[in-house]
Amino acid sequence: MTSIIILLCAILIVIVLVQIGKVTELTAQIKGEKEVLRDNSKWNGLLSLVFLVVFLSGTVISAVKYKNVMLGFGPHTSASEHGSELDMIFKITLLVTGIVFILTHIALFWFAYQYRWQENRKAKFISHDNRLEMWWTGVPAIVMTLLVVSGLNSWNKVMADVSPEEDYIEIEATGQQFNWIIRYPGSDGKLGTRDFKLTTGDNQLGLDFKDPKNWDDALPSQELLLPVGKKVRVRIIAKDVLHNFFLPHFRVKMDAVPGLPTYFVFTPVKTTEEYRRELAKYPEYQELTDPADPQSQRYKKFEYELACAELCGKGHYSMRRVFRVVSQKEFDEWNAKQESFYLTQIRGKKIDPNLDIEVLDIEAAQRAKTFSADMKKAVEGLTPADKTLQLKHVNYKTGSSDLTDGSRYELDNLVEALNTYPQISLEVAGHTDNVGEAAQNTILSAARANAVVRYLTDKGISAGRLKSRGYGDSKPLVPNDSDENRAKNRRTEFTIL
Numbered sequence: 165m166t167s168i169i170i171l172l173c174a175i176l177i178v179i180v181l182v183q184i185g186k187v188t189e190l191t192a193q194i195k196g197e198k199e200v201l202r203d204n205s206k207w208n209g210l211l212s213l214v215f216l217v218v219f220l221s222g223t224v225i226s227a228v229k230y231k232n233v234m235l236g237f238g239p240h241t242s243a244s245e246h247g248s249e250l251d252m253i254f255k256i257t258l259l260v261t262g263i264v265f266i267l268t269h270i271a272l273f274w275f276a277y278q279y280r281w282q283e284n285r286k287a288k289f290i291s292h293d294n295r296l297e298m299w300w301t302g303v304p305a306i307v308m309t310l311l312v313v314s315g316l317n318s319w320n321k322v323m324a325d326v327s328p329e330e331d332y333i334e335i336e337a338t339g340q341q342f343n344w345i346i347r348y349p350g351s352d353g354k355l356g357t358r359d360f361k362l363t364t365g366d367n368q369l370g371l372d373f374k375d376p377k378n379w380d381d382a383l384p385s386q387e388l389l390l391p392v393g394k395k396v397r398v399r400i401i402a403k404d405v406l407h408n409f410f411l412p413h414f415r416v417k418m419d420a421v422p423g424l425p426t427y428f429v430f431t432p433v434k435t436t437e438e439y440r441r442e443l444a445k446y447p448e449y450q451e452l453t454d455p456a457d458p459q460s461q462r463y464k465k466f467e468y469e470l471a472c473a474e475l476c477g478k479g480h481y482s483m484r485r486v487f488r489v490v491s492q493k494e495f496d497e498w499n500a501k502q503e504s505f506y507l508t509q510i511r512g513k514k515i516d517p518n519l520d521i522e523v524l525d526i527e528a529a530q531r532a533k534t535f536s537a538d539m540k541k542a543v544e545g546l547t548p549a550d551k552t553l554q555l556k557h558v559n560y561k562t563g564s565s566d567l568t569d570g571s572r573y574e575l576d577n578l579v580e581a582l583n584t585y586p587q588i589s590l591e592v593a594g595h596t597d598n599v600g601e602a603a604q605n606t607i608l609s610a611a612r613a614n615a616v617v618r619y620l621t622d623k624g625i626s627a628g629r630l631k632s633r634g635y636g637d638s639k640p641l642v643p644n645d646s647d648e649n650r651a652k653n654r655r656t657e658f659t660i661l
């Protein structure tokens with residue numbers, strides 16, 4: 165329907181134009197050709213002058229009016245180190261081209277008015293003038309050279325890669341239809357390797373999990389943080405079509421090309437809060453976004469945005485992510501809280517290439533951290549329940565009291581805790597589920613608790629600090645009514661005495 169209306173409108177416009185042409189021809193016949201020509205020229209000339217004034221003043225007025233919402237002006241000075249230099253190039257170019265723009269427009273429309281057709285006036289033809297040629301070739305050539313040379317100089321500075329001894333963080337941005345997957349390096353500070361051949365539905369980035377650097381890499385799905393004052397190197401990758409990694413407030417813009425990794429290095433110099441404080445000084449940003457809420461000023465909503473600056477398809481607009489720039493301290497806290505993609509999504513599943521390794525270094529380290537935090541709480545605890553901890557990663561071979569190989573990590577954590585707190589002594593307690601005979605269960609649980617105590621004394625802990633006891637199935641954690649619950653009841657605990 166809409167297209168039919170548009171088509172009809174187009175046909176009507178053509179008819180109107182043809183009719184105007186015919187009317188003009190008729191008037192010319194009635195009035196005489198010369199008369200019409202004189203009239204037309206006069207009006208064309210005058211309208212040229214009017215256009216000149218309206219157009220040029222419109223340009224200048226709109227530039228002044230909107231200056232505070234344009235990047236590089238008002239509160240929008242660059243939020244990155246290299247950005248101010250780029251802004252300066254833009255401003256110098258704008259000044260030079262602005263002067264030329266105004267002069268040529270004045271000349272163009274003034275000439276159109278001044279030299280409009282008049283009777284008895286002949287045009288003067290200049291076939292060639294060397295001096296003029298020299299001027300209008302020489303001056304633009306010199307100006308262009310200066311602009312290009314200073315631009316190249318800045319380009320080399322902005323595009324310089326990091327050197328290995330520099331202090332920087334590296335993140336990775338993968339563009340796909342239609343979102344950005346941002347990868348953080350985790351606690352080791354290093355991004356793991358990827359191989360497109362490993363890409364599956366579960367491993368969308370094709371991360372090579374045989375590479376330990378990948379084990380702690382995180383893919384935050386919500387908020388993204390960057391520390392202020394630290395160099396950030398972004399690896400930029402595309403999975404399907406051309407995308408563009410665009411952080412306008414940092415003057416960062418780089419194509420994400422399938423099959424050709426690119427990068428950008430920049431240093432954020434303003435935190436999100438500092439940027440908001442800057443905006444708050446301008447009336448445009450003090451306006452309320454919700455008239456009913458006096459606290460809804462525009463500047464409070466400001467965020468650093470990541471967009472895709474390449475029209476990559478229907479959902480292109482949805483490729484927005486928010487980066488928040490914060491202090492190094494806040495960043496470190498946030499970074500430590502990010503969950504490892506490998507440990508939460510891949511580890512232990514069929515696609516995990518490290519199934520043959522019972523406990524990875526990173527898992528042992530994580531367990532040690534949790535254990536020492538739990539231990540601290542238990543030592544400070546008041547009730548017996550507070551002072552009781554479960555040895556979650558201590559396991560035995562089926563039906564026996566032989567510790568599995570993987571149990572030693574948790575037991576070594578316990579040894580370390582006993583050395584850290586030399587004043588404490590423990591009761592190690594074995595528990596079973598209700599399968600089998602009760603007497604048999606008590607014997608097995610006692611043997612298991614004993615095995616733990618033996619491990620600890622072998623590691624130099626004084627036997628006087630350790631008791632062991634087998635409770636059999638007498639103290640279940642939960643009712644023994646499902647496999648899952650029975651598994652919970654089979655456990656080894658210790659209580660600080």
Ligand SMILES: [Cu+2]
Pocket residue numbers: 339340406407408472473474475476477480483
């Ligand atoms: Cu895109």
